[in-house]
Amino acid sequence: MDCNRCGCEMFRATLTGGLWPVLLTNKKKGFAEEEKRCAVLCYVCPQCGSVELFAEDPKKLQLD
Numbered sequence: 001m002d003c004n005r006c007g008c009e010m011f012r013a014t015l016t017g018g019l020w021p022v023l024l025t026n027k028k029k030g031f032a033e034e035e036k037r038c039a040v041l042c043y044v045c046p047q048c049g050s051v052e053l054f055a056e057d058p059k060k061l062q063l064d
């Protein structure tokens with residue numbers, strides 16, 4: 001994908017807060033409800049340093 005700011009080709013990177021890549025989570029209220037999880041795709045622009053984040057599979061996160 002191309003950078004929104006400068007049009008450079010962005011490269012994939014992993015966004016992490018330590019040991020693990022970050023995850024998006026979503027959950028209905030209630031103890032027994034299943035927690036939904038989705039990986040985060042991260043792209044970095046080598047020119048301006050802009051970072052774009054995307055949910056890998058956003059449908060997996062949606063609560064019905």
Ligand SMILES: [Zn+2]
Pocket residue numbers: 003004005006007008045046047048049050
């Ligand atoms: Zn850029």
